[in-house]
Amino acid sequence: MNKQHFNSIDYRIEEMRLNLNKAGFRPLDVMFTGVTGAGKSTSLNALFHKKIAKVGYGCDPMTMTLDHYKLHGELRFWDTPGLGDGIESDKKHSKKLIELLHKTYPMQGNTYGFIDMVVIVIEGSNRDMGSTYQLINDVILANIEPERVVIAINKADVAKKGRGWDDTKGEPTSSLHEFLEEQACSIQSRIKSACGIEVKRPIFYSADKGFNLDVFMDAIINAMPEVRRNLMLHIA
Numbered sequence: 001m002n003k004q005h006f007n008s009i010d011y012r013i014e015e016m017r018l019n020l021n022k023a024g025f026r027p028l029d030v031m032f033t034g035v036t037g038a039g040k041s042t043s044l045n046a047l048f049h050k051k052i053a054k055v056g057y058g059c060d061p062m063t064m065t066l067d068h069y070k071l072h073g074e075l076r077f078w079d080t081p082g083l084g085d086g087i088e089s090d091k092k093h094s095k096k097l098i099e100l101l102h103k104t105y106p107m108q109g110n111t112y113g114f115i116d117m118v119v120i121v122i123e124g125s126n127r128d129m130g131s132t133y134q135l136i137n138d139v140i141l142a143n144i145e146p147e148r149v150v151i152a153i154n155k156a157d158v159a160k161k162g163r164g165w166d167d168t169k170g171e172p173t174s175s176l177h178e179f180l181e182e183q184a185c186s187i188q189s190r191i192k193s194a195c196g197i198e199v200k201r202p203i204f205y206s207a208d209k210g211f212n213l214d215v216f217m218d219a220i221i222n223a224m225p226e227v228r229r230n231l232m233l234h235i236a
């Protein structure tokens, strides 16, 4: 049902162009983040329709370099090291993420944030949601406006251990769909009660099965900022 709509990297590219013309910057720099194993690399490969990122690989612990991937002239994703591999590496990785969120460039007497928006890939059925909420609340939402954040729940196919997944249609049955909707709502309200911040309703998809990839792209495109991130306003 959804797969057919999202069949090229040019998906809604004209709209993106128009919006970026208005905003006056290009490309849109999107930080791609999530706990290790949530499926960031698989998602990037699905969005790019080819294998660009190594699955099940994690980041290089020595250099912790950030890989970036340009979908086209309008959109650039920054893959980042995941949390959830232990306290020490979480500390290092959180610092790295916060540094990236505070990276700036000067322009006409102003200081702008390099990262325009953030996509957080999460796994709703992860046994340990602690790292996920730490990432969302303490690292991301503490350092960028919620309007610029998209939360995407991956692995819809195995949300209920595979129950309710219709493999012939490549989509969830209505009962799994309902479950996923509820999960999205409950994550949204859990964030609200933890840090008082209202985020957009998370979307759900499966990078592995190619389900709701259009919904994923729609969420990114619909949340595209129309202005640069002016970081000077916050320092004053």
Ligand SMILES: Nc1nc2c(ncn2[C@@H]2O[C@H](COP(=O)(O)OP(=O)(O)O)[C@@H](O)[C@H]2O)c(=O)[nH]1
Pocket: 034, 035, 036, 037, 038, 039, 040, 041, 042, 043, 054, 055, 056, 057, 058, 082, 154, 155, 156, 157, 158, 205, 206, 207, 208, 209
């Ligand atoms: N069932 C299922 N497995 C997935 C999905 N997306 C990723 N995976 C698996 O989850 C594991 C971690 O994926 P990876 O992309 O390396 O995660 P990363 O650490 O966030 O980059 C791999 O074994 C993937 O094949 C999905 O939508 N459904």
Ligand SMILES: [Mg+2]
Pocket: 040, 041, 042, 053, 054, 055, 056, 057, 058, 059
């Ligand atoms: Mg990865």
